[in-house]
Amino acid sequence: MNAVVIFAGLITLAAAGVIVIYNLLVKRRQLVDNGWADIDVQLKRRSDLIPQLVASVKAYARHERALFEEVVARRNAALSAGDDPQARGAAETALTRPVARMIAVAEDYPELKASGNFLDLQKALSETEDRIEMARRFYNGAVRELNTLVESFPVNLAAGAFGFSARAYFEIDRADRAVPSVAMEAH
Secondary structure, eight states: OHHHHHHHHHHHHHHHHHHHHHHHHHHHHHHHHHHHHHHHHHHHHHHHHHHHHHHHHHTTOGGGHHHHHHHHHHHHHHHTSTTOHHHHHHHHHHHHHHHHHHHHHGGGOHHHHHOHHHHHHHHHHHHHHHHHHHHHHHHHHHHHHHHHHHHSTTHHHHHHHHTOOOOOOOOOOHHHHSOOOOOOOOO
């Protein structure tokens, strides 16, 4: 009788351990999904600002047609990159380069630099870049926590059985993340 009670206790303890591990994995996965959703919102916000910025600069710099076409093409590629963090990161990096060049072009147009609309767009883009950075840090921290859990023994045994796996970090090249700081002065 004692052996049956001990065996039943061990089974109960093992089941409770599996339940705790499963719930911990679900919690970490939800944090990662929430982090990705935050990144996606900010990237969409940036993507929505870009056509307005292009239109604003295009009015002054009509001869920069190739740059505007590149910005539009890169924006479309970033929008269609989907939810794979590596593909999305590469697409967003590719988009950031021509956007930064376009903002730098504004330096050659004093009227544009003084335009309230352009200044507002540049400020909104800069704020969005900061938000993307914060969301990226949150997401990557959540991914780190999930990946550590999924790869640690004995959790890795349950993780594999329940279909949990490591997630990819969201990386954007550091040199390409920042929008160039352009001193805007009214003339």
